[in-house]
Structure formats: C-alpha cells, structure tokens
Amino acid sequence: MTRQLLTGNVAAAWGVRLAEVDYVPAFPITPQTEIIETIAGWIDKGEMDCRMVTMDSEHSMITAAGAAVATGVRSYAATSSQGLLYGMEMLYTVAGWRTPFVLTNVSRGLSAPITLESDHNDVMAARDSGFLQIHCATCQEVVDATLMAYRLAEDKRVRVPVIVNLDGFYLSFTREPVDIPDPAKAREFLPPFDPGSLKFRAGRPLSEAVAVLGGTPYSYFRYELHLAAMGALAVYDEVAEDFARLFGRRYDAVESYRAEDADYVFVMLGSFSTKARDAVDGLREAGVAAGLVRPRLFRPFPVEALRRALAGRKGVAVIDQNLSMGKGGVLHGELLSALYGVADAPPVVAGFIGGLGGRDIGPGEFREMISVLEQAVADGETPPPRLLFSAEELRHVRKLQASAHVEREEIHRQERGDTERDET
Amino acid sequence: MSEPVIKGMKDIPSEHILGAGTALCAGCGALQALHEIYDVLGENTVFVNSAGCMTLMSVYPFTPFRGGWLYTAMASAPAGAQGVRDALDILLAKKRIAPEEDMQVAVLSGDGATYGMGLAAASCAIDRDLDFLYICYDNEGYGNTGNQTSAGTPHASRTATDTGAEGVPGYKKDLFGLWVANRPAYAATVIGAEPLDLARKVEKAKSIKGPKLILALSPCPVGWDYDPMETLEIGRLAVKTGIWPLKEFVDGKVVHTKTPHPRTPVEEYLKLQGRYAHLFSPKRNDALIDEIQSRVDAYWDAVGD
Ligand SMILES: Cc1ncc(C[n+]2csc(CCOP(=O)(O)OP(=O)(O)O)c2C)c(N)n1
Ligand code: SF4
Ligand SMILES: [Mg+2]
Numbered sequence: 001m002t003r004q005l006l007t008g009n010v011a012a013a014w015g016v017r018l019a020e021v022d023y024v025p026a027f028p029i030t031p032q033t034e035i036i037e038t039i040a041g042w043i044d045k046g047e048m049d050c051r052m053v054t055m056d057s058e059h060s061m062i063t064a065a066g067a068a069v070a071t072g073v074r075s076y077a078a079t080s081s082q083g084l085l086y087g088m089e090m091l092y093t094v095a096g097w098r099t100p101f102v103l104t105n106v107s108r109g110l111s112a113p114i115t116l117e118s119d120h121n122d123v124m125a126a127r128d129s130g131f132l133q134i135h136c137a138t139c140q141e142v143v144d145a146t147l148m149a150y151r152l153a154e155d156k157r158v159r160v161p162v163i164v165n166l167d168g169f170y171l172s173f174t175r176e177p178v179d180i181p182d183p184a185k186a187r188e189f190l191p192p193f194d195p196g197s198l199k200f201r202a203g204r205p206l207s208e209a210v211a212v213l214g215g216t217p218y219s220y221f222r223y224e225l226h227l228a229a230m231g232a233l234a235v236y237d238e239v240a241e242d243f244a245r246l247f248g249r250r251y252d253a254v255e256s257y258r259a260e261d262a263d264y265v266f267v268m269l270g271s272f273s274t275k276a277r278d279a280v281d282g283l284r285e286a287g288v289a290a291g292l293v294r295p296r297l298f299r300p301f302p303v304e305a306l307r308r309a310l311a312g313r314k315g316v317a318v319i320d321q322n323l324s325m326g327k328g329g330v331l332h333g334e335l336l337s338a339l340y341g342v343a344d345a346p347p348v349v350a351g352f353i354g355g356l357g358g359r360d361i362g363p364g365e366f367r368e369m370i371s372v373l374e375q376a377v378a379d380g381e382t383p384p385p386r387l388l389f390s391a392e393e394l395r396h397v398r399k400l401q402a403s404a405h406v407e408r409e410e411i412h413r414q415e416r417g418d419t420e421r422d423e424t
Numbered sequence: 425m426s427e428p429v430i431k432g433m434k435d436i437p438s439e440h441i442l443g444a445g446t447a448l449c450a451g452c453g454a455l456q457a458l459h460e461i462y463d464v465l466g467e468n469t470v471f472v473n474s475a476g477c478m479t480l481m482s483v484y485p486f487t488p489f490r491g492g493w494l495y496t497a498m499a500s501a502p503a504g505a506q507g508v509r510d511a512l513d514i515l516l517a518k519k520r521i522a523p524e525e526d527m528q529v530a531v532l533s534g535d536g537a538t539y540g541m542g543l544a545a546a547s548c549a550i551d552r553d554l555d556f557l558y559i560c561y562d563n564e565g566y567g568n569t570g571n572q573t574s575a576g577t578p579h580a581s582r583t584a585t586d587t588g589a590e591g592v593p594g595y596k597k598d599l600f601g602l603w604v605a606n607r608p609a610y611a612a613t614v615i616g617a618e619p620l621d622l623a624r625k626v627e628k629a630k631s632i633k634g635p636k637l638i639l640a641l642s643p644c645p646v647g648w649d650y651d652p653m654e655t656l657e658i659g660r661l662a663v664k665t666g667i668w669p670l671k672e673f674v675d676g677k678v679v680h681t682k683t684p685h686p687r688t689p690v691e692e693y694l695k696l697q698g699r700y701a702h703l704f705s706p707k708r709n710d711a712l713i714d715e716i717q718s719r720v721d722a723y724w725d726a727v728g729d
Contacts, residue, residue: 022514025507051514053506056548060503063496067472067507070494072521073514075507089497200492200508201525202468207493210482217484 006178008171009034011139012078012104012164014178015146017048018186019102022073022193024052025064029083030116031168032106036078058087065101066094066161070208072195074150075101080168081108081122088125094161095130096225097209099198100153101161102146103131107270107321108168109357117358118168120269120322123298124330130225132162132232133298135269137255139176142166144249145296147181151190151239158232159196160225165298167271169358181247189246233300253297254305258284262291264373265310265346266366267335268319269295272355276319279366288370298331303338310339315348315373321355328385329353348376351385361388426631430464430623437463437623443488447480451652453643453659454478454561456616458532461559461638464626467491468527470508474501474542476534477568478561492527499541501531502549505556528557528630535562535576539597550606550635557629558637563644564596571647579719580712581699583647589702590712600639604673609634612672612681615641617659621670621681628674641668649698661693666720669727680727687724690717 006014012035016024026036042048055061058079065075079087084105091103105126109119123133134149136142142164149162166172181189200206212218236253244250255273258280259265266276273294283290293309295302310316320329327333332351339345352369354361365388376382429435442462448455454477462469470492473479482493496504509529515521533542538560546558565571565583572585573592576599580591603611609632614622622640629636643659645652662668663682667690670682691713694700703709 022518023507023510025503025510049518051510053510053552055503055506056544059497060500060506060545060548063500063503064507064510067494067496067504068511068514069507071470071508071511071515073511075511090500093497200470200494200512200527201521202491202527203525205467205487205490205492207482207487207489209495210484210487210493211479211495212484 002180003177004180005175006139006143007034007173007175008136008139008142008166009106009173010038011142011178012146012166013038013042014180015143015164016076016102017042018143018181018183019074019076019147019150019190020187021050021076023065023068023075024050025055025061025068025075025077026052027055027058027061027079027083029058029080031108031172032078032080032083032104034172035104035106058083059090062087062090062094062103065103066090066097066099069099069101070097070198070200072193072199074193076103077101078104078106080106081110084122085110085125088129091126091129091131093209096221098159098225098228099161100159102149102153103161103163104146105163105165106168106172107165115357116168118170118321119356119358120165120320123163123165124322126163127299127330130160130229132160132229132300134162134164134296135298136164136166136171136296137271137273137294139171139174139178140249141251142171143178143180144243144247144251147186147190148239148243148251151242152232152236154194155235155239156196158228158235160228160232165270170271185246189243229300233297233302236297251296252305253295253302254309255294255296256309257292257294259291259293259309259313261289263289263314264370265291265293265313265316266319266369267293267295267310267316267331268321269298269331270321272319272321272361275361276366279363282363283367283370290370301334301338306335306338307342307345310346311344313346315350315377316346317350317352317369317373319352319354319361319369323353323356332385347380348373348382350376350382352388353385354388359388428624428627430620430627433620436619439463441467441490443490445486446488447483448477449646449652451645451655452477453616453655454563454640456655457561457614457622457640457642458559460616460619460622461626461640464623465528465530465557465630470494470527470529471532472496472501472504472508472529474498474531474533474537475568476537477563478532478534479568498537500545501533501537501542502545502554502556502558505529505531506549506552506554509554509556529555530557530559532559532561534567535560535564536566536574538562539575539599547606550603550608554635555633556635558635560599560637560639561642562639563642563647565644565647567644567647571644580703580716582702583699591699591702600671600673603637603639604678608637608673610636610672610674611639612637613639613641613668613670615659615662615668615670617656618663618670618682625672625681628672647699649701650696654696658693658696661688661696664688665690665693666724667693669723683727687720690720
C-alpha cells in the first residue's frame with residue numbers, strides 16, 4: 001500500500017488500473033478528461049495491459065463498452081454532464097443487456113446555461129437507467145468505490161453496470177492523500193472477469209439483446225433488472241465487509257456522522273457532505289445536536305438503512321445539489337417516499353437546493369437550515385423547498401445584468417450612429 | 425486478399441444458413457440480400473444491428489442466426505461492432521480464446537440509420553480502421569416506422585411524409601461517394617437480384633482486413649408499393665435502367681462491375697411501383713420522368729459507358 005497525493009480523477013484511474021480493466025472506449029469532456037488521459041499514459045508506458053479507443057461520442061462509447069462486455073472482457077468508461085446525457089439512450093440499453101462494467105461520472109451541471117462546474121443533475125438523469133449508483137465524498141473513496149463497483153457489478157446475483165459518481169472540481173481536481181490499494185490484494189478482492197453467458201464465439205450461436213413482442217416478456221425482463229438492482233443491496237453489504245477486511249476501510253451503504261443522538265440531521269450526497277461534516281462539528285460546539293447522514297449508494301436506494309439512521313430524529317434537512325424543475329430536489333422526494341408511514345420517522349423532512357453549478361454552501365447556510373428545521377418543528381409544518389441564494393449573490397447577478405444592459409445600449413447606440421452616418 | 429472461389433453461379437453456396445420463419449414481409453428485398461450475404465460470410469459472423477426492419481429478425485426466444493446477433497440502437501451499430509471486434513482482439517491477444525473461436529463482425533443497418541443518424545459512428549469506425557463489414561440494406565426510407573422519407577429516398581417518390589403531387593423534393597444522397605471519400609479498405613454496391621455480383625463482392629470484402637462497406641439496394645414491397653412477387657424483377661430493372669449502378673471501390677479506384685447496355689428506360693422501373701404512380705396518373709408527369717432519366721443518363725455519361 002502506498003500513500004500519494006492524488007486528484008479524484010487520478011484516483012478513479014487507479015481504481016481502473018487495479019481492476020485490471022481490459023478495454024476503455026473513451027471520449028473527452030471536462031472535468032472527466034484527466035481520467036482517460038491518465039489511463040492512456042499508463043497504457044503507452046506499458047504499465048497497464050489495456051486497450052483504449054477514442055470514440056466519436058459518448059453514445060458510441062457506452063455502446064462499445066457494453067458490446068465489449070457482451071463479448072467477454074472487462075470494460076470501463078468515464079464521462080460527465082453533457083456526455084452522460086448524450087449517451088443516455090445507451091445507458092438504458094446496456095443496463096438492459098445486463099453487461100456489468102463501471103462508468104465514472106464526474107458530475108457537472110447541465111446546459112443551459114452551459115457551465116463546467118459541479119452539480120448532480122447529470123447523474124440524477126441516469127437514476128432510472130438500470131445502472132447502480134455509488135456516490136463518493138473523498139478521493140480515497142473514489143479509488144476504493146471503483147474496485148467495489150466492479151465486484152458488485154460482476155457478482156452473479158447482480159450483473160448490472162454501476163456508475164461511480166464524483167463531483168467535478170471539488171473532487172476531480174482536488175489533491176488528497178490516498179492509500180493506493182496493493183495490487184495483489186486488489187486481485188484477491190476482485191476475481192478475474194467472468195463473462196458468464198455473455199460471449200460471442202465461433203461455433204456458439206448466441207443472439208443478445210433481441211426484441212420482445214408484447215408487455216409480458218418485456219415486463220419480465222424489466223422486473224428481472226429491478227430485482228437484480230434490489231438484490232444488490234445485500235451484495236453491496238457483503239462487498240463492503242470484504243473490502244473492510246482486506247483494506248481496513250469500511251464503506252457502509254449509508255454513512256452516519258454524529259447522527260445517532262442528533263435532533264437535526266443533514267442528508268446529502270457526494271463531496272459537499274464534507275462541508276456538512278464541518279458544519280455539524282461547529283453546531284455541536286454551539287450546543288445544537290446536529291448530525292449528517294450520507295447515502296453512498298443511491299441505486300439501489302438503501303431504504304432500510306436510511307430509516308434506521310433517521311428514526312427518532314426531530315427534523316431532517318435534505319440538501320439536493322440538483323433541481324427537478326417544478327418539483328424540487330430529487331433526493332428529497334426519494335427520502336420522503338422511504339420514510340412515509342414509518343413509525344418513528346422524523347416529523348419534519350425539509351428540502352433545500354444548493355450547490356448548483358459549483359455554488360458553495362457556507363457554514364452560515366447550514367446554521368440557517370437548522371433554524372428553519374427548528375421553526376418547522378415548533379410550528380408542526382414543513383416549509384416548501386428552499387433555494388439557497390444570498391442577498392449578496394442577488395446583488396452580484398444584478399450587477400452582471402446591469403453591465404449587460406449597458407453593453408446592449410452601447411451597441412444600439414453605435415448601430416444608430418452608423419445608420420445616421422450612412423444616410424448623410 | 426485470397427484467391428476468389430466464386431467465379432460462376434455454380435460456385436455460390438447452395439446451402440442457406442439463415443433460418444426461415446421471421447416476422448419480415450413476404451418478398452422483402454433486404455431479406456433476400458441478407459440471405460445471399462450470410463451464405464458467403466458463413467456462420468461465424470456476429471451481426472450488430474441498428475433499429476429497423478431487421479431488428480425483428482430475432483424476437484425472443486427465436487433467432488434465425490447460427491452465429492452472433494446484437495441489437496444496439498438506431499445510431500450506434502458501428503460502435504457496437506467496435507466493442508465486439510476490440511473485445512475479440514483483446515481475448516486473442518491475451519490468449520483467453522483460441523484463434524478458432526474468433527468471429528467476423530458485421531453491422532446490419534438500414535438506410536435511415538446509415539445515411540443519417542449513424543453516419544458519424546460509421547465514418548469514425550472507418551477512421552479507426554476497424555476490421556468489420558458494414559452492410560446497409562437500402563430500402564430507401566424509414567421502413568420500420570412506415571416508410572417516411574430518409575436521406576436515401578429517391579427524388580419524386582411518394583413516402584408517408586411526402587404525399588404531394590411531386591413526391592420527395594430532395595435527392596438520394598450519394599452514400600457510396602461519401603464512403604469512398606472516407607477511404608475504407610473496400611466498398612461496393614450490390615443488389616439481391618444480381619446474386620453472382622453480390623457473392624463475388626462479399627467474398628472479396630471477407631478476404632480484406634479493415635473497414636469494408638456494402639450498400640444493398642433492397643426493394644421493399646410495402647414501402648415501394650408493389651406486388652411481393654415483383655421483387656426480383658424490380659431489382660433487375662434497377663440495374664438494367666442504370667438507376668442502381670453496381671460498382672466497387674478497391675485499391676483506391678471505383679470500378680463498375682456491370683454496365684447496363686443498352687439501358688432500359690427508367691420508366692419501366694418506375695411504373696411497377698406504387699410510390700411513383702403519381703408520375704403516370706391521373707396525368708403523366710413528363711417533366712419529372714425526364715428529370716429522373718436525364719440524371720441517370722448524366723451519371724453514366726460521366727462514367728463513360
Ligand atoms: C433514436 C431513435 N429514433 C427513432 C427510432 C424509431 N425508429 C425505429 S426503426 C426506424 C427506421 C429506421 O430506418 P432504416 O434505418 O432505414 O431501417 P428500416 O426501418 O428501413 O429497415 C426508426 C425511425 C429509434 N428506434 N431510435
Ligand atoms: S417493410 Fe420492406 S424492408 Fe421492411 S421487412 Fe417489409 S419488405 Fe422488408
Ligand atoms: Mg430503410
């Protein structure tokens with residue numbers, strides 16, 4: 001085991017290297033590109049026995065990754081944002097093929113307006129694709145989750161592809177100390193790729209991904225995929241246990257931080273939860289019993305573990321780094337559906353939207369969310385989803401708008417000036 | 425390139441390996457071409473299919489294919505072929521399969537996907553020098569969805585989306601020309617009604633490494649609106665009128681493999697098909713018929729027949 005300072009992207013590449021991936025169809029997109037460049041460098045130096053092909057799009061990339069798994073090799077792909085959406089048709093398709101592989105998504109906000117910075121609307125759009133989802137909060141988790149994702153995906157009881165999600169910039173380009181797992185141990189943890197029944201070979205007739213006629217066989221295969229994803233909950237626990245035994249790092253499906261005796265709990269995904277951790281410490285010092293609950297697994301959704309983690313709490317603030325227009329945060333709705341009708345469920349589960357397009361969530365805002373919860377508990381009424389935005393930010397936008405108006409006026413004036421000159 | 429075996433009709437494989445009883449229409453010209461192509465390619469072929477009529481060849485739990493089949497989506501069959509080919513190469517290189525277990529990889533895609541949505545995926549597979557065979561069955565429309573106009577639909581024909589008196593205002597795209605500009609290892613046009621020409625070309629393609637592309641005009645009784653028993657005759661007329669030039673691109677040159685001489689007037693081809701009926705009744709549209717004829721004449725003049 002060696003300890004190095006790695007960006008989240010290089011950590012992801014290490015996971016791929018340790019998984020001894022055979023095949024990487026690739027396509028560049030910020031902030032993911034460093035992953036494929038790192039792998040390409042290792043291949044070119046002969047440090048990794050892997051084939052990489054630069055494809056023409058993410059749609060093609062995901063098709064090629066799935067088709068290669070369907071032929072019997074371990075595959076990997078990585079993308080972000082627009083790329084994930086461009087490949088969306090194939091996410092659903094290859095999940096339906098039951099071709100297990102790992103796709104890293106480096107989260108980035110979606111256009112329009114176009115941005116490079118992070119939020120979770122991209123990965124939320126893949127929620128119902130059939131891919132499982134593991135969300136990482138640290139660079140260490142990225143390398144570890146990548147190895148775990150292969151074990152989970154390839155397990156005979158699962159056989160479903162997995163997205164490992166890390167936040168653009170906050171993780172992708174941030175260096176953290178990372179213990180790189182020992183290759184021999186990684187090999188012990190993750191056995192060689194077993195293609196199962198997936199393989200095209202001469203003399204072996206095999207038609208894959210064929211059409212069905214009617215709702216009955218269609219429903220059957222879709223239910224099978226769902227049941228496999230549900231079954232992945234128990235398999236994940238086994239995989240996490242095994243990982244802890246071999247590497248000494250434990251990754252429960254749901255992480256709890258000072259939540260056991262908390263009155264108020266933040267629930268959120270990904271690297272921004274480290275901000276919530278600091279806020280929890282600050283709040284505790286100020287005498288507020290705050291805690292944090294972070295699902296690592298988002299698909300399958302760890303319903304029981306979340307119910308246990310939140311049982312008996314007074315109020316929950318779900319912070320979504322995504323926005324479903326006309327509804328609110330996706331995680332908020334998911335959590336409510338898991339808690340509804342459950343005895344001991346917190347009476348107040350309020351939704352907050354923050355961190356869109358890389359916008360920070362400051363310590364003051366965490367404190368403010370607790371105040372909202374306290375008020376809601378006192379009133380016995382949960383407020384509608386709140387969009388985090390400060391007066392200072394609004395002033396900033398107003399300034400930008402004012403500059404835009406000035407620019408436009410200037411252009412109009414020049415145009416008018418030009419025509420006047422033309423006429424004379 | 426190995427020595428060709430197919431020299432005359434008697435050399436064409438007489439055993440048909442594609443199973444019968446699929447959901448395709450009677451008289452399907454695409455199926456006719458596929459039969460002939462598969463017989464030459466042999467069983468050890470993985471077909472990677474894009475959305476279209478041929479997708480209904482394999483409907484759970486049946487399949488007419490003795491080798492492999494993978495349905496992908498409308499736009500990405502060439503990328504699927506890339507994944508399968510790369511995986512087989514990796515398995516061979518890492519000695520995880522024996523050389524005898526290797527298979528050839530073929531895309532099976534319609535004109536709608538090939539001329540449009542899948543064009544980038546195919547072009548970039550050529551750029552990557554992928555060792556595969558691309559088969560485009562060209563029924564000149566989005567057949568599976570009810571024959572709407574595609575970029576392969578010919579001028580003045582009627583489709584589900586061009587129902588006016590003049591039919592389709594646009595012109596069939598020169599896909600073969602686009603392919604050639606992309607410098608593949610091999611490209612050819614074929615038609616099921618000329619089985620010897622087709623078999624020779626598929627045999628040649630099979631013997632060459634790299635991207636090989638075959639464009640098969642595929643008369644479609646449903647979309648083109650004619651009696652299924654006319655498929656062969658319409659196919660022959662497509663060649664005799666010069667509407668469908670049979671040619672190949674090999675060693676950097678385009679060569680015509682059959683020059684119709686003398687050419688039958690295009691009218692003979694057009695009047696057999698309901699999609700051109702508006703050119704003949706209620707009133708004959710000489711302007712459009714002449715335009716179609718003169719375009720064919722200009723093509724062959726340029727070839728220098
Ligand atoms: C992304 C996408 N858009 C639209 C369709 C609907 N669709 C299915 S088959 C088809 C027609 C394909 O035309 P072509 O490639 O010429 O094949 P043909 O149907 O003529 O055999 C269309 C439009 C689809 N399957 N996928
Ligand atoms: S619609 Fe045309 S191309 Fe499609 S199966 Fe029927 S005959 Fe063949
Ligand atoms: Mg078509």
